[in-house]
Amino acid sequence: MSSTASLPAYTSYKNIIVSSPNPFVAHVEINRPQKLNAFTQELWLEFGRVFKQLSGDEDVRAVVISGAGDRAFTAGLDVQSASNDGILSGSQADIAKKAKIVRNHIEEFQVSIGAMEKCEKPVICVLHGVSIGLAIDIACCADIRICASNTRFAVKEVDIGMAADIGTLARLPKLVGSTSWVKDVCLTARDFSAQEALSVGFVSQVHEGKQAAVQAAVALATTLADKSPVAVQGTKELLNHGRDHTVAESLRYTQVWNAAAVQGKDFSSALMSGLKKTKPRFEKL
Amino acid sequence: MSSTASLPAYTSYKNIIVSSPNPFVAHVEINRPQKLNAFTQELWLEFGRVFKQLSGDEDVRAVVISGAGDRAFTAGLDVQSASNDGILSGSQADIAKKAKIVRNHIEEFQVSIGAMEKCEKPVICVLHGVSIGLAIDIACCADIRICASNTRFAVKEVDIGMAADIGTLARLPKLVGSTSWVKDVCLTARDFSAQEALSVGFVSQVHEGKQAAVQAAVALATTLADKSPVAVQGTKELLNHGRDHTVAESLRYTQVWNAAAVQGKDFSSALMSGLKKTKPRFEKL
Amino acid sequence: MSSTASLPAYTSYKNIIVSSPNPFVAHVEINRPQKLNAFTQELWLEFGRVFKQLSGDEDVRAVVISGAGDRAFTAGLDVQSASNDGILSGSQADIAKKAKIVRNHIEEFQVSIGAMEKCEKPVICVLHGVSIGLAIDIACCADIRICASNTRFAVKEVDIGMAADIGTLARLPKLVGSTSWVKDVCLTARDFSAQEALSVGFVSQVHEGKQAAVQAAVALATTLADKSPVAVQGTKELLNHGRDHTVAESLRYTQVWNAAAVQGKDFSSALMSGLKKTKPRFEKL
Amino acid sequence: MSSTASLPAYTSYKNIIVSSPNPFVAHVEINRPQKLNAFTQELWLEFGRVFKQLSGDEDVRAVVISGAGDRAFTAGLDVQSASNDGILSGSQADIAKKAKIVRNHIEEFQVSIGAMEKCEKPVICVLHGVSIGLAIDIACCADIRICASNTRFAVKEVDIGMAADIGTLARLPKLVGSTSWVKDVCLTARDFSAQEALSVGFVSQVHEGKQAAVQAAVALATTLADKSPVAVQGTKELLNHGRDHTVAESLRYTQVWNAAAVQGKDFSSALMSGLKKTKPRFEKL
Amino acid sequence: MSSTASLPAYTSYKNIIVSSPNPFVAHVEINRPQKLNAFTQELWLEFGRVFKQLSGDEDVRAVVISGAGDRAFTAGLDVQSASNDGILSGSQADIAKKAKIVRNHIEEFQVSIGAMEKCEKPVICVLHGVSIGLAIDIACCADIRICASNTRFAVKEVDIGMAADIGTLARLPKLVGSTSWVKDVCLTARDFSAQEALSVGFVSQVHEGKQAAVQAAVALATTLADKSPVAVQGTKELLNHGRDHTVAESLRYTQVWNAAAVQGKDFSSALMSGLKKTKPRFEKL
Amino acid sequence: MSSTASLPAYTSYKNIIVSSPNPFVAHVEINRPQKLNAFTQELWLEFGRVFKQLSGDEDVRAVVISGAGDRAFTAGLDVQSASNDGILSGSQADIAKKAKIVRNHIEEFQVSIGAMEKCEKPVICVLHGVSIGLAIDIACCADIRICASNTRFAVKEVDIGMAADIGTLARLPKLVGSTSWVKDVCLTARDFSAQEALSVGFVSQVHEGKQAAVQAAVALATTLADKSPVAVQGTKELLNHGRDHTVAESLRYTQVWNAAAVQGKDFSSALMSGLKKTKPRFEKL
Secondary structure, eight states, rough: OOOSSOOGTTTTSSEEEEEEEEEEEEEEEOOOOGGGBOOOOOHHHHHHHHHHHHHTEEEESSSEEEEESSSSEEEEHHHHHHHSHHHHHTTOOOHHHHHHHHHHHHHHHHHHHHHHHOSSOOEEEEEEEEEEHHHHHHHHHSSSSEEEOOOEEEEGGGTTTSSOOOHHHGGGGTTTSOOOHHHHHHHHHOOOOHHHHTTTTTEEEEESSSHHHHHHHHHHHHHHHHOOHHHHHHOOOHHHHHHHHHHHHHHHHHHHHHHHHHHHHHHHHHHHHHHTOOOOOOOOO | OSSSSSOOTTTSSSSEEEEEEEEEEEEEEOOOGGGGGOOOOHHHHHHHHHHHHHHHOOOSSEEEEESSSSSEEOBBBBBHHTTTHHHHTTTOOOHHHHHHHHHHHHHHHHHHHHHHOOSSOOOOOOOOEEEEOOOOOOOOHHSEEEEEOOOOEOOOGGGGGSSSSHHHHHHHHHEEEEEEEEHHHHOOEEEOOOOOHTTSSSSSSEEEEHHHHHHHHHHOOOOHSSSOHHHHHHHHHHHHHHHTTHHHHHHHHHHHHHHHTTTSHHHHHHHHHHTTTTTOOOOOO | OSOOOOOOTTTTTEEEEEEEEEEEEEEEEEEGGGGGTBHHHHHHHHHHHHHHHHHOTTTEEEEEEEEEESSSEEBBOOOOHTTTSSSHTTTOOOOHHHHHHHHHHHHHHHHHHHHHHSSOEEEEEOOOBBTTTTHHHHHHHSSSSEETTTTTTEEOOGGGTSOSSSSSSHHHHHHHSSSSHHHHHHHOOOEHHHHHHTTTTTTTTTEEHHHHHHHHHHHHHHHHHSOHHHHHHHHHHHHHHHHSSHHHHHHHHHHHHHHHHSSSHHHHHHHHHHHHTTOOOOOOO | OOOOOOOOOGGOOOEEEEEEEETEEEEEEEGGGGGOOOOOHHHHHHHHHHHHHHHHHHHHHHEEESSSSSEEEEBOOHHHHHHHHHHHHHHHHHHHOOOOHHHHHHHHHHHHHHHHHHOSEEEEEEBBOOOOOOOHHHHSSSSSSEEEOOOOOOOOOGGGTTTSSSHHHGGGGSSSSSSHHHHHHHHOOOOOEEHHHTTTTTTTTEESSSHHHHHHHHHHHHHHHHHHHHHHHHHHHHHHHHTOOOOOHHHHHHHHHHHHTTTHHHHHHHHHHHTTTOOOOOOOO | OEEEESOOOGGTOOSSEEEEEEEEEEEEEEOOOGTTTTHHHHHHHHHHHHHHHHHTTTTTTTEEEEEESSEEEOOOHHHHHHHSSSSHOOOOOHHHHHHHHHHHHHHHHHHHHHHHHHSSSSSEEEEEEEEEEEHHHHHHHHHEEEETOOOOOOOOOGGGOOOOSSHHHHHHHHHHSSSHHHHHHHOOOOOOHHHHHHTTTTEEEEEEEHHHHHHHHHHHHHHHHSOOOOHHHHHHHHHHHHHTHHHHHHHHHHHHHHHTTSSSSSHHHHHHHHHHHHHOOOOOO | OOOSSGGGTTTOSSSEEEEEEEEEEEEEEEEOOOGGBBBHHHHHHHEEEOOOOOTTTTTOOOEEEEEESSSEEEEOOOOHHTTSSSHHHTTTOOOHHHHHHHHHHHHHHHHHHHHHHSSSSSSSEOOBBBEHHHHHHHHSSEEEEEEEOEEEEEEEGGGSSSSSOHHHHHHOOOOSOOOHHHHHHHOOOOOEEEEHHHHTTOEEEHHHHHHHHHHHHHHHHHHHHOOOOOHHHHHHHHHEEEEETTTHHHHHHHHHHHHHHHTTTHHHHHHHHHHHTOOOOOOOO
8 A cells, every 4th residue: 555645635535545746746546456456436436536636736737647556557447346237247138228338337437537638737657567458548548658667568358358448449559659569469468568568659668666667757747847837738738639630630729729828928937938047937727 | 382272161262272270260372472472353352352251251260361382472463464454554545534444443452452451350461572562552451460581571652653552551651650661661662671660560570481470370360269259359340440530439439339249248258267267168250 | 051052943032042962852951050040930931932832843853851050950939039929029919819810820830831741742851950849840741751860859849838839749649659758758848869769760760960861861862753753742642641531531532543643654654664674754743 | 487396306406497297208497587597607517417317317218498487498698697707707817827717617518518419318499588699509409499489599699709609609500501591690699580490490390489389399209208219319329420420430330339229129129019010118228 | 013124234133123214314213012112131232233333334324213113112121021130030149249240231231222322323312102211211322302292201210119220310411401300300200291301401302293203303314414424423422522521621632533534525525515505425434 | 893992902903892881891892794703813813812811901800792793793714714724725744744733723723712711701792693603612612692683503513524623512512401402403503593592591691683682791791890800700710610520529629719719808898798788899800
């Protein structure tokens, strides 16, 4: 279990710890280490709520996420707990009815995990130890991925008889360069290492052990927290917009976005500081 | 020429051999080795038909494709044979009429080659020897690409005075990471090696010689054939869907897809086997 | 300052030199070396015009672009000059009015830089020395990127309090393989080296010094200028179209495009030359 | 005020009444008649919640919405109440900060009103009396529009100095046939009558007075509630999907949707009833 | 049964008659009048084939389609015949397996009916008598719809417990002006008349009885057959392309399309004839 | 010829008159009445320039466009003049080369006419007399269409052997409700009347004669010029954006657009005037 206590505004979560290692930096920890941080429905609903709260929290400018404990970022869905759902337990509902239940269930799950991507602040994900199944879905929603050298990655869903449905198949091919590799790991469900993750561009840094990885992530988050929030949050928004739009549409959206953004004080402050070689100070956003 | 005879259901093809090295695994060989496996219209129409048949064949769960013989995967279009077409022979039709003939001709060709991408089973493409022009169009339709160390790759079309039109220009940039590299090889028509193909992520494995590459492909296909067909085929479908859609659309499509898929027996079988540490058995799909 | 004089048709530009190191090859130099080739509005309007002219110039089949002088490709926007704009100088216009001015200003800027992407001839961009801010926006509009080993790259905009808005955020993620890396350099505004640019696929060649890089680019451009212009320009068009469309749409567009293109003489010339092993000669396009 | 009491499950809403005039039919009334049913933030948040609840309520198969009282469906935003928001009161926040507040505020408002469109059950909107501004945004989210002959319609936002932003401009042109008419009413903010609304296809029925219109809507809703919920809800989903997709995409989505839906009992029940001329009975969905 | 014999090239169809009332005009009749022209699988496979053949037939420039006999255009699917399919007969396959069968079955059906839309020649659909269910799917694939005054229309699928899946829900909202009306007829499955079809713009002409409607259609088809085939077929293609693309994309596609088309002789012939007031003669296309 | 002289800023146009019947209202007249206002290249280049100028002119808030003289809005392309172009005169260029010339020619023409759609101010188009061919392309770029009762409309291009390529086929189906009607008039090239144009929603008003139609248009433009320019121009932008985007995308774009717009003074002025029942005064935009 993490040694850090949650920030006062974040003490209501049962399975998640939110601490602040540096000003304007939040560290989110998935906190069921005794269960390899496996996800129950309660946990993923909390996960959605915490990132919605972080998104609106003026005192947070960059977020680090990791698992609590040394063994796992997360081992994915808590199958034991999930089997209480009608879907897994083979309830006798009509097929069309059950299809509706499944759709709504997956949607709720997707929306909860996707809250990390929608969070307006940049999120750095630290993978370590067991990082399989849902771990990949989550990592794909982060902006920057860093990992410990001992990380064991796998897109595991094929091995439980299903296509991954919380986002890996939609996002992973847009995050890395080789589709041949993406299909290999998604179709075979095989393990891959930190080194392989680095070489295909899934993570951008590998560190010796979880602690070093978390430290690097916090340092990077601190750098981001020092920058203009208007610039950083705008950059995240425009990069995410670009992924799902043509270049022409992104260029137009950028015009409209910056039409308000550059009228803010951050732009003139940063510009003047640049000319005067002083350090700018940015207002809360 | 290949030493293997075609499976009974696949003996009608004149230029293609389909054997089964392992249960549920099909091996497709392009079989005009004396012509470097160059494509005539007859061959590419057969190519389209064979992949449509494989897609619907319950006894096939994964496919390997290679050229027959040692010299080439394929040297591309059989220009000699193609010059019998009106397009190449300079027939005297009206320009607008000829434009229609060309459009319909390219469409038929695209649809035939694209049948490999539409095949619901995963396809592993083994490139070896001469692999130029149409070889790249074909490889881009596969799910996973493996090659022999002696492979000679080239996007050759510019050298015959035309832009490649059977799919390379549409698919290749979505398969590898560096657009600078893609434009280099597509605009210059220069050769590139197995090693270069690996380093840019076009192929995900290089093996010493064709035989080793085919063996590796068959082993990988066997692994896939052992998995739940519902999971494997769903994963292929969702990855292909994702390439051409926004993340939001893919997530929704995934909900609707899995609403039926997870009600199949594969899901509960695999899940239970996982809990009980037994090996699941999957029904035909 | 460059030692080469501009081609007769290109002498009207004040800040840009256009020479021709080889037949059908144009070399564009951004020519404000004493200001690290920083961009004034006058310069970027000229930039747009020169690429529109090159696009329509039958005597040009491939373009190389570099900065003049040894120190910089470009240091980006000339902030001193830009502060004369109302946007930076804090004029007192109404917020909605100012938003309109900003939108229109960014659009004009985007269109000018984007003229390089719209240029129908392939463009090879040689990065060297200081290559920050707008340098990246420009490089993203080129087809192939080559750099000198001493290049200092940075997506610098966050450090002046804004999200980059001339195209980097829209195009960069579609040019390289690792989104984790893209977000890292865009959010932190940190420097990255030629080697790092190569390893992520942003550039496809690194050369020892600017001169060697320019020579390599000219050689590559000469190769392209030797090919069929119908084939080369069609390939550029179809690759650019593919980036912003689904595969199905690109395939259809390709049919319609080639319906006219393959009726041109380049196709039959190149095809016949291939069969006869002679060197084809291509008409102006 | 409406004379009907809310259903037990819907008594927590302060500004909305939900009654059930017929089995499986819900009647939602906006209930601030003394204020012409103008919307406060509290009301639109309730509006979003009530449609989310109706969407998941097995005992509801069709919904009618109207205003309470005789004078208005709704006069739109309660400006008095809204001026307590920072946006209207001219607070002194930084422009970029305020832009973020506005964006998030509009999004919350859009999502609340859009919950009616996302509701899986068909919604029939009864317009009557004053139906301006937000009234049109709401009506555009309904499936079928019916109105009283005395209805006074207007897309009123231009007259308060802004472009409508809760959905009218996005949805109205996709609901009616004449863009010339749409631009006329949106740009001039002029009133239009029930008869004009009918002739352009915005509403599909006009009735003499509110009471007759509500009765017609309830009768129609009752018809829908008698049908197979699998068929009705699937039809709504596929029609809404079609609006925002190409025909090819909709056809594919339909295949995947119906793959589960036609395996439900409703399909075989209805089919058999059709053959046997009996009345089918449908399970809850 | 129709009194006309099929054209020699079209005698192999068992359930379809193709005659030629005028030069370059084909009249397709669905020919199971004793079954109200209800569709068996054999019929819809023939339907797909006949329109593929017409699309490639140089002697056909415009097509009219009607039902044979006086009672019906078509009463839709032949349910009796369809119940032999596994889908309707309640076979015991695994749910995921059955989902795959259903998907593939619907796709085959959609492709067959959609062949009329893909046919490069304009198609005029004459609705008459019973025109329900599949009749609407088919009519939506035509270019121009004409009907007899006695036509009984209905989007009937909801009444057999399913959402229409052969194209009505994807295409109908894009063919007529009022979405409120579309949802009304699709959700209620109610009948609507020729007059209602005219007033919402679904058909563009109503004639007294089937014979008059067919005559009007043949006259219109004859007019089209007299025009330049390059112009007519290009217009159909560009209008269909426009439905599924943005205006900017359609404009670009139009440039590329016409780049070949206006080089044909039809353009110069028609232009010269216009100047000289003579009647142009167009080559086969 | 028009009796009005052009505004001082607009005297450089040879074929276009721009007058101002009311403050903030511009009246554009196509001024080649002796040639039925047929378009030469000089005219359509001026057409593009004049609308670009109007878009940026603070003294213009609404635009009316008509033909000069009584006989025609425009008879379309001036074929006599156009035959000087290589395309029509049958020059001997290579087919691929000619295809490029045609593409670029059409693009330039499309961009010129499309400048009216891109103009940020609303444009009311008054059709009268002969209004064929290009007249429809132009009218489709306007926001609101009004016509004289004597107008003779036709989508005439099929009769000169080509598919219309300046925008009618891309825009017309998105402007009116009945695709059956659109295909009828586009495929047959037949005339249609003012009354028919009104009944299908192509125009929204018909007036007795040109003069009455122009007066009505000026009155409408004056109404628009009286409104907040921020609101009116934002409404035009968002409606045009909506045509080419999904509802979800338009809603997001609206949030970002209004984030700046509602911070302008027009919003608070109009709002306060509404509460105080005074007439607001709007700044130039």
